[in-house]
Amino acid sequence: xxxxxxxxxxxxxxxxxxxxxxxxxxxxxxxxxxxxxxxxxxxxxxxxxxxxxxxxxxxxxxxxxxxxxxxxxxxxxxxxxxxxxxxxxxxxxxxxxxxxxxxxxxxxxxxxxxxxxxxxxxxxxxxxxxxxxxxxxxxxxxxxxxxxxxxxxxxxxxxxxxxxxxxxxxxxxxxxxxxxxxxxxxxxxxxxxxxxxxxxxxxxxxxxxxxxxxxxxxxxxxxxxxxxxxxxxxxxxxxxxxxxxxxxxxxxxxxxxxxxxxxxxxxxxxxxxxxxxxxxxxxxxxxxxxxxxxxxxxxxxxxxxxxxxxxxxxxxxxxxxxxxxxxxxxxxxxxxxxxxxxxxxxxxxxxxxxxxxxxxxxxxxxxxxxxxxxxxxxxxxxxxxxxxxxx
Amino acid sequence: xxxxxxxxxxxxxxxxxxxxxxxxxxxxxxxxxxxxxxxxxxxxxxxxxxxxxxxxxxxxxxxxxxxxxxxxxxxxxxxxxxxxxxxxxxxxxxxxxxxxxxxxxxxxxxxxxxxxxxxxxxxxxxxxxxxxxxxxxxxxxxxxxxxxxxxxxxxxxxxxxxxxxxxxxxxxxxxxxxxxxxxxxxxxxxxxxxxxxxxxxxxxxxxxxxxxxxxxxxxxxxxxxxxxxxxxxxxxxxxxxxxxxxxxxxxxxxxxxxxxxxxxxxxxxxxxxxxxxxxxxxxxxxxxxxxxxxxxxxxxxxxxxxxxxxxxxxxx
Numbered sequence: 179x180x181x182x183x184x185x186x187x188x189x190x191x192x193x194x195x196x197x198x199x200x201x202x203x204x205x206x207x208x209x210x211x212x213x214x215x216x217x218x219x220x221x222x223x224x225x226x227x228x229x230x231x232x233x234x235x236x237x238x239x240x241x242x243x244x245x246x247x248x249x250x251x252x253x254x255x256x257x258x259x260x261x262x263x264x265x266x267x268x269x270x271x272x273x274x275x276x277x278x279x280x281x282x283x284x285x286x287x288x289x290x291x292x293x294x295x296x297x298x299x300x301x302x303x304x305x306x307x308x309x310x311x312x313x314x315x316x317x318x319x320x321x322x323x324x325x326x327x328x329x330x331x332x333x334x335x336x337x338x339x340x341x342x343x344x345x346x347x348x349x350x351x352x353x354x355x356x357x358x359x360x361x362x363x364x365x366x367x368x369x370x371x372x373x374x375x376x377x378x379x380x381x382x383x384x385x386x387x388x389x390x391x392x393x394x395x396x397x398x399x400x401x402x403x404x405x406x407x408x409x410x411x412x413x414x415x416x417x418x419x420x421x422x423x424x425x426x427x428x429x430x431x432x433x434x435x436x437x438x439x440x441x442x443x444x445x446x447x448x449x450x451x452x453x454x455x456x457x458x459x460x461x462x463x464x465x466x467x468x469x470x471x472x473x474x475x476x477x478x479x480x481x482x483x484x485x486x487x488x489x490x491x492x493x494x495x496x497x498x499x500x501x502x503x504x505x506x507x508x509x510x511x512x513x514x515x516x517x518x519x520x521x522x523x524x525x526x527x528x529x530x531x532x533x534x535x536x537x538x539x540x541x542x543x544x545x546x547x548x549x550x551x552x553x554x555x556x557x558x559x560x561x562x563x564x565x566x567x568x569x
Numbered sequence: 570x571x572x573x574x575x576x577x578x579x580x581x582x583x584x585x586x587x588x589x590x591x592x593x594x595x596x597x598x599x600x601x602x603x604x605x606x607x608x609x610x611x612x613x614x615x616x617x618x619x620x621x622x623x624x625x626x627x628x629x630x631x632x633x634x635x636x637x638x639x640x641x642x643x644x645x646x647x648x649x650x651x652x653x654x655x656x657x658x659x660x661x662x663x664x665x666x667x668x669x670x671x672x673x674x675x676x677x678x679x680x681x682x683x684x685x686x687x688x689x690x691x692x693x694x695x696x697x698x699x700x701x702x703x704x705x706x707x708x709x710x711x712x713x714x715x716x717x718x719x720x721x722x723x724x725x726x727x728x729x730x731x732x733x734x735x736x737x738x739x740x741x742x743x744x745x746x747x748x749x750x751x752x753x754x755x756x757x758x759x760x761x762x763x764x765x766x767x768x769x770x771x772x773x774x775x776x777x778x779x780x781x782x783x784x785x786x787x788x789x790x791x792x793x794x795x796x797x798x799x800x801x802x803x804x805x806x807x808x809x810x811x812x813x814x815x816x817x818x819x820x821x822x823x824x825x826x827x828x829x830x831x832x833x834x835x836x837x838x839x840x841x842x843x844x845x846x847x848x849x850x851x852x853x854x855x856x857x858x859x860x861x862x863x864x865x866x867x868x869x870x871x872x873x874x875x876x877x878x879x880x881x882x883x884x885x
Contacts, residue, residue, distance in 0.1 A: 342849035545674025552662035
């Protein structure tokens with residue numbers, strides 16, 4: 179009797195773990211049907227995608243580069259979710275943060291110690307993202323404004339503010355001089371680029387390339403990603419450290435406990451003396467802080483200048499939601515999840531080049547993943563209800 | 570004197586484009602009113618509109634018949650509504666998230682199909698402006714001032730305005746409307762009377778979604794005559810907000826739609842006239858207004874009690 183129960187629990191837990199994968203699989207099957215209808219061999223297309231994302235040094239590096247903002251945005255999404263609010267505004271929070279980070283970086287330039295400037299610019303981005311999210315948080319807590327709608331509207335406002343500043347006060351003087359007037363800022367001083375992996379490796383004494391060491395196969399590519407010059411930068415390490423910190427914050431501190439309590443049951447929390455409104459604003463603000471950090475890291479680690487707002491945010495505000503949901507809203511689960519979806523974004527780009535399949539297919543597949551993942555939650559919930567009623 | 574005339578012309582221009590631009594908002598927001606009154610927040614309207622805009626456009630492009638385009642847009646809208654219903658009603662998913670999934674799917678799929686099936690930006694002749702001529706000589710459009718404002722729109726615009734009293738009647742004067750309202754207010758009570766909550770919600774969401782599809786098509790085959798990726802650019806989300814703004818009543822939605830399209834028209838005129846307001850700031854206006862409108866405290870008590878709450882028999 180006892181044994182069958184244990185077996186069943188094990189089986190159910192296994193199923194819970196597998197369900198998101200089945201959801202992704204289902205989304206890809208529908209994608210394959212769409213591809214076949216367009217006369218494209220889906221097997222070839224998906225193969226180009228996987229090979230493009232994970233099959234080479236540069237592909238793998240790009241995958242990790244995209245995983246970085248996905249993870250940071252996803253952490254913010256998860257905090258909001260755990261606190262019982264929904265943040266669809268990461269896109270806008272990322273943009274305003276990227277703008278302010280660029281501004282601060284340009285102002286301080288190399289006047290101070292470069293590490294200090296990087297830290298100050300990161301903090302500026304975090305604060306800006308947090309403030310941008312605090313507005314819908316406050317409106318939700320005190321005026322009952324649906325935060326999903328207000329955050330979506332805030333996205334549009336952020337895009338326009340970005341455009342306004344880049345066309346006007348923040349435009350690269352060189353663009354004005356040349357008369358081309360492309361809306362982007364000047365490049366930040368090289369001294370405040372977040373170090374790339376290859377710089378870190380060099381400072382640790384790894385100077386030989388994979389060729390020098392005669393490495394073959396996978397180890398050659400992995401060594402290449404870590405040591406040879408690629409776009410991969412230290413933002414990835416920063417994001418992973420943040421994921422661990424957020425795990426500790428949510429599950430090992432009182433403030434984190436309160437946030438989760440409000441998310442699980444606001445009424446019981448209020449009864450227990452927790453300030454529900456304040457915690458709602460707090461979780462929304464923290465959520466924006468992480469979207470802001472994503473924007474700051476993108477600027478300091480990858481772009482080194484601010485340009486077209488939607489090209490900087492690159493849809494991370496939405497794909498970050500997918501990564502967060504797939505990672506079961508768990509900070510540590512979101513690390514592999516972000517890498518997987520980073521790979522999907524890179525793979526989509528490679529697939530477009532190799533097979534002439536428009537990259538927007540990935541957007542459609544991401545949407546289906548969301549729909550299927552939230553649908554599969556139903557089975558987990560149902561089992562939980564049954565367990566409660568049996569016990 | 571001359572200056573006064575210019576001001577008058579601008580105001581008339583704003584009213585005229587305001588009425589025109591209200592068209593897509595009205596279809597989508599009235600449709601969403603049905604969904605929300607039944608207790609389902611369909612946040613995916615934006616994605617549905619894009620799919621409707623593409624399928625409507627593509628059908629007109631192939632057949633040259635705008636009516637067929639309208640049917641295609643309604644059908645794809647209905648199918649998107651069924652997808653939303655399966656996820657949000659049968660599988661009881663969190664509606665804030667499932668709607669975003671539907672939006673992402675609609676945005677991606679409409680762009681993908683456009684790129685692979687058309688590839689280039691082409692225009693179509695959709696619904697043209699009606700003339701209202703009598704006896705071959707007298708046209709209502711010839712009436713000074715008013716004629717141009719009220720009698721120079723396409724049939725889709727008149728259809729959108731006609732939808733307001735029709736939906737009011739359907740919601741308030743028919744048994745089906747009563748069921749929708751009851752399911753959104755107190756699903757347990759409806760269930761205990763032997764009426765299927767699920768069936769009523771499926772119907773309301775699918776109908777609403779079909780209207781959103783038509784709203785998208787009104788943009789691509791009537792107002793603009795072209796299709797572009799992401800051409801709705803947030804209209805669907807504003808339509809959802811309009812339902813809140815209009816206190817879940819068709820009349821209120823109409824008022825909101827007119828207000829918003831007037832602001833939109835104003836924004837376009839600011840750009841046309843080259844006023845000393847940066848165009849980026851002008852584009853921001855409707856979104857800013859949406860947030861302010863949502864924050865206004867009046868009549869929030871009219872919100873359907875079961876909005877966003879999935880129904881499961883015996884769980885409450």
